[in-house]
Amino acid sequence: MARIILTSGLGNQYAGGQTEFEIEAANVRRLIAALEERFPGIGPELEREMAVAIDGEIYQDPFLETIAPESEVYFLPRIGGG
Amino acid sequence: MAKIHVSTTVNGEPTEFLCEPQQTLLDVLRDELRLTGSKEGCATGDCGACSVTLYGRLICSCLALGAEAEGHEIETIEGMADGDSFHPLQQKFLEHAALQCGICTPGFLVAAKSLLERNSDPSETEVRYWLAGNLCRCTGYDKIIRAVLECAADMRGA
Amino acid sequence: MTSENGELKWVGKSPIRPDGADKVTGRAKFGADLMLPGMLVGKVLRSPHAHAKIKSIDTSKAEALPGVKAVVTSADMAEMQPEWVAAGEVQINFLDLSNNILASGKVLYDGHAVAAVAATNSAIANAALELIEVDYEVLPHVIDVEEAMAPDAPILHDDMFTQGVTPTPDKPSNVFKEVDIAVGDVEAGFAKADLIVERSFKTAAVHQGYIEPHAAVASFSEDGQAELWCCTQGHFTVRAYCAKLLGMDLSDLRVTASEIGGGFGGKTTVYLEPVALLLSRKAGRPVRAVMTREEVFRASGPTSGASTWAKIGVTKDGKIVAGEAILKYQAGAFASSPIQPGCMCAFAPYDVENVKVKGYDVVSNRPKVAAYRAPGAPISEHAVESVLDEIAKKLGIDPLELREKNAAKEGTNAAYGPKFGPIGFADTLAAAKAHPHYSAPLGPNQGRGVASGFWFNIGGESCATLNVGEDGTLVLATGSPDIGGSRASMAIMAAETLGIDVADVRPIVADTASLGYTFLTGGSRVTFATGMAVIEASKQVIETLRERAAKIWDISIDAVIWEDGFAKPAGANAGEFEPMSLGEIAAQAGKTGGPISANSSINAEGAGPGFGTHICDVEVDLETGAVTVLRYTAVQDCGKAIHKAYVEGQIQGGAAQGIGWALNEEYIYNDEGRLDNPGFLDYRIPVASDLPMIDTVIVEVANPNHPYGVRGVGEVPIIPPMAAVGNAIDSAIGVRMTDLPMSPPKILAALDNGS
CATH class of the missing domain: 3.30.365.10 (Aldehyde oxidase/xanthine dehydrogenase, molybdopterin binding domain)
Structure with a gap:
């Protein structure tokens, strides 16, 4: 099961303050679907606003990136720049 | 309002134009003569992007009126290269990467040329103060100052 | 690739930039440097108040002034919903963007655009601005961030309920959002400290201070297509925003990025561009709008204080x-x-x-x-x-x-x-x-x-097209406006990958109709992400060159290697044929399968x-x-x-x-x-x-x-x-x-x- 970490903002808004979860999902799309099932409403927000870091590698537009069973997946705000 | 007829010389070419009494020399150069190498960064004489020489004097063309050019010689960035070869300052700016976006570059070149015509061996401080009326937001000035100093040295040696 | 054996010919060097000559001679065309036949002058009327209700706008006198060809207000914009869209870089609320470009209902800062005119010259345009009558009801304002957070502060938006707090407040406030980051347990951490220092600071709002003011030239045609020329860090972003704000199809709007006189982040959004388009659409003529320096400071985005x-x-x-x-x-x-x-x-x-x-x-x-x-x-x-x-x-x-x-x-x-x-x-x-x-x-x-x-x-979406000329020189097109020498970097990476002279690669910035979507120049992404697209396109060209050399030599492609800018026979065929240069292969492109070009479209991750x-x-x-x-x-x-x-x-x-x-x-x-x-x-x-x-x-x-x-x-x-x-x-x-x-x-x- 991969370790999933949400920002505290999302945790507060959707998950009753919880920010860490163990979830099994083959890729980011499935992970977001699984989170949406547990916390309705979080899915669109994750898709629209968040990048993910899978084992330290940041993906700004994640979709089909693979998640290994022991992966650590952080959702973090998408970064822009000047 | 009647337009004013002005006879002048621009980069060595006898030139005539009509301008409004309140039209700046910069607007005349850009809009009437289509010499858009002189840039408007502020229109208040603070940024130097519109630097030209009028009867040999370095000015901000945004602070002069077109009508003031009557009977005088104007030199702009468009007249700096000699035929198909760069002025040494232009060459040095390229070699030193003394420009990034390039909007301030015409003004810097015109101003630096004017400096070297007066002072062939300026110190770094003299270059910095002479060019203090030309704003650059990209380079931090380092490479511009180096380009001018090295150009001066080369031109003295030549 | 050359980098694998550690010998780099161009990367890390400082060749003279390919656009350098135009920049030192005044020939380079920036935002305000384009003139079109019949072009009108566009100017914007701005609020003198920090916060006021717009009770009415009367543009009739301005419209009646001879030489005035169009007057626009927010009523001319497409109707927007409060829609948060990932429009490239960050979240953009199109309703806000629309209201920032031309105020609707209220003005919210000194300099906020209220109306715009297009006239045959700037004197008439200025006179027209003075004839527009705006009836304001001035409201209390707030400038400082702490004062804006105070409970009795004047409220800018009565539909703003602070996000990120649970439950969502039922009273509007000036705090749009609260953000929290928490790792570990700070209280326990501080308990272990031998020394704790804390201090408060204030930083001022500062402007990017690019020397080139915002400028746009728009030309709308009667069939609804339009061309836009402007100084921007991202012409694809400009296209996306303008099309949305004007209710256009993306393919009907062709945006060309002029040379850009500095941006530093400040030219990642739109201000004048939609206004110039609106004016041009209404007047039926090209319109050029250029900000004054004062307008740049008052009405374009600084960063936060x-x-x-x-x-x-x-x-x-x-x-x-x-x-x-x-x-x-x-x-x-x-x-x-x-x-x-x-x-x-x-x-x-x-x-x-x-x-x-x-x-x-x-x-x-x-x-x-x-x-x-x-x-x-x-x-x-x-x-x-x-x-x-x-x-x-x-x-x-x-x-x-x-x-x-x-x-x-x-x-x-x-x-x-x-x-x-x-x-x-x-x-x-x-x-x-x-x-x-x-x-x-x-x-x-x-x-x-x-x-x-x-x-x-960051990385992000980028495209690159590499076209090999019949003489073996190349044109490299990317969609990244060159703000500080990036064309030089793109040419270097292509030349390094191909093993050719950097002077044989001519890099250009292509318009939105000529290349696939490319995210804006910013976030330190261009050399990384667009560079990856360039390298990818270069590798594709190498593949084609090997394939063509194989055809010419009548051997298998596997028996051809690409080294230092030459196709060489390898393996059993090594030494059997003279190495062929890119130019020699390009000269025979017609009979070996047609023109040689490559296109790479990527979303670069891994910054x-x-x-x-x-x-x-x-x-x-x-x-x-x-x-x-x-x-x-x-x-x-x-x-x-x-x-x-x-x-x-x-x-x-x-x-x-x-x-x-x-x-x-x-x-x-x-x-x-x-x-x-x-x-x-x-x-x-x-x-x-x-x-x-x-x-x-x-x-x-x-x-x-x-x-x-x-x-x-x-x-x-x-x-x-x-x-x-x-x-x-x-x-x-x-x-x-x-x-x-x-x-x-x-x-x-x-x-x-x-x-």
């Missing part, structure tokens, strides 16, 4: 055990400041187990902020780097050693969450320590300060974080309070410098902007909420005589995700200067300056209080 507070706990040997910060960022008149990256960056350079950052995104009656180099990061990192300096002084530890003890390394969990890959922060600290500057003697009233900075760097460490020496004039920067050294890990001189230039320019932020620059509002210094005379960016040479040291810890190791350069160097200068001032006169800019009157006041 802020109130910040940082608290850091350390053990007596200098290990940070906890870090906490509260950050309040101005968003300007509409929601969304760079508070999020500000919070994420605050402690990012350090390996800290317990971190808590609270951020507030606050609207007030100021122009909407836009991105500015490493958006949000300089503000939060200024607070942390200043407090760290104080800790080093209190503990008697060298400030670089204190940073070394705590520096994030490969494998460290970043304070914003995930683990870092290979990073070069420690390398920048070591290089700074070893630099002769760091041990040079100082005179009286002189001081030395150091500070570090972190920025993520490598950047770190920098700066050393600054200042002298303080005790009589006047003036601070002179005597010497400045900037060290940065760039991953790999592609064009060395332009990398140095980016670092020098970023440092100079940071020095301006530290010492001179600020938006000054009067009691009526009007901007008092909308010009370069009173908004004083550093001039040549204000600065010393800026020494640069480039550290290269390769980003493993880029073929040449590129991380990106442009954002990081603006982060350390504010704290480096402040720390140097403290070293010089023993006074910790907490309000930016650290201008002479404030220094004098601080000296008076101190003595």
Whole structure:
């Protein structure tokens, strides 16, 4: 099961303050679907606003990136720049 | 309002134009003569992007009126290269990467040329103060100052 | 590729930029330099009030003025819903964007656009603006971020209910959003500390200060298609925003990026572009609109001013055990400041187990902020780097050693969450320590300060097309506006990959109709991401060249290698044929399968974080309070410098902007909420005589995700200067300056209080 970490903002808004979860999902799309099932409403927000870091590698537009069973997946705000 | 007829010389070419009494020399150069190498960064004489020489004097063309050019010689960035070869300052700016976006570059070149015509061996401080009326937001000035100093040295040696 | 055997022919060198000649002769065409037949002059009427209700707008007199061809107000815009869309870079609420471009219902800041005219010349356009009658009901305004957060503050948007708090409040407020970052347990961390230092700071709103004002030329045709020419960091972004705001199809709007005279983040959104399009559509003629410098200051986006507070706990040997910060960022008149990256960056350079950052995104009656180099990061990192300096002084530890003890390394969990890959922060600290500057003697009233900075760097969507000419020279088209020499870097990477002369690659910036979507120039992404597209296209061309050589030689493609710009027979065929150059193969392209070209469309992931460490020496004039920067050294890990001189230039320019932020620059509002210094005379960016040479040291810890190791350069160097200068001032006169800019009157006041 991969370790999933949400920002505290999302945790507060959707998950009753919880920010860490163990979830099994083959890729980011499935992970977001699984989170949406547990916390309705979080899915669109994750898709629209968040990048993910899978084992330290940041993906700004994640979709089909693979998640290994022991992966650590952080959702973090998408970064822009000047 | 009647337009004013002005006879002048621009980069060595006898030139005539009509301008409004309140039209700046910069607007005349850009809009009437289509010499858009002189840039408007502020229109208040603070940024130097519109630097030209009028009867040999370095000015901000945004602070002069077109009508003031009557009977005088104007030199702009468009007249700096000699035929198909760069002025040494232009060459040095390229070699030193003394420009990034390039909007301030015409003004810097015109101003630096004017400096070297007066002072062939300026110190770094003299270059910095002479060019203090030309704003650059990209380079931090380092490479511009180096380009001018090295150009001066080369031109003295030549 | 050449990089694999370590021998690089072009990467890391500094060839003369391909667009250089046009830039030194005045030939280069910037935003305001295009003229079209029949072109009208567009001008914008702006609010004189900081906050007012628009009771009515009467444009009839202006419309009746001879020479006036169109007048537009917000009523001419497509109707927008409050829709948050990921329009490329950040979240954009199109309703806000629309209201910022032409105010609807209320004006929210001094300079807010209300109406626009197109006329046959500028005198008529100005006269027309004066004939537009706007009936305002002036409302109370609020400028300062803390005052805007007060319970009795005038409310800008009565539908703004603070996000990020549960439950959502039922009273509107000026706080758009609260953001929290929490790792570990800060209370437990502070309990273990031997020393805790905390301090509050204020940073001023500062403008990007590009020398070229915003400019746009629009030409609408009767069938609904339009062309737009403008200075922008992202013409595909301009296309997306304008099409949405005008209700157009993307394919009906062709946007060409002119040469751009600086942006630094400020040209990542739209202001005049939709207005010029509206005017052109209504007038049926081309329209050129150019901002004055005053309009640039009053109505285009500066970055946030802020109130910040940082608290850091350390053990007596200098290990940070906890870090906490509260950050309040101005968003300007509409929601969304760079508070999020500000919070994420605050402690990012350090390996800290317990971190808590609270951020507030606050609207007030100021122009909407836009991105500015490493958006949000300089503000939060200024607070942390200043407090760290104080800790080093209190503990008697060298400030670089204190940073070394705590520096994030490969494998460290970043304070914003995930683990870092290979990073070069420690390398920048070591290089700074070893630099002769760091041990040079100082005179009286002189001081030395150091500070570090972190920025993520980004990748994103980019396209590149490489067309091989019949003579073997190439045109390389990308969609990334070249703001500081990127065409040179693109040509270098193509030439390096292909093994040919860099002068044989002619890079251009293609318009939106000629190339696939390319995200804007910003976030230090172009050399990394567009560079990857260029390298990818180059590799495709190599594949084609091998295939064509194989055909010519009548051998298998597997028996052809590409080396140093030549196809060579390999394996059993080695030496059997003379190597063929790119030009020789291109000359026979017709009979071997047609023209040779390649197109690469990518979404580059895997950007490598950047770190920098700066050393600054200042002298303080005790009589006047003036601070002179005597010497400045900037060290940065760039991953790999592609064009060395332009990398140095980016670092020098970023440092100079940071020095301006530290010492001179600020938006000054009067009691009526009007901007008092909308010009370069009173908004004083550093001039040549204000600065010393800026020494640069480039550290290269390769980003493993880029073929040449590129991380990106442009954002990081603006982060350390504010704290480096402040720390140097403290070293010089023993006074910790907490309000930016650290201008002479404030220094004098601080000296008076101190003595």
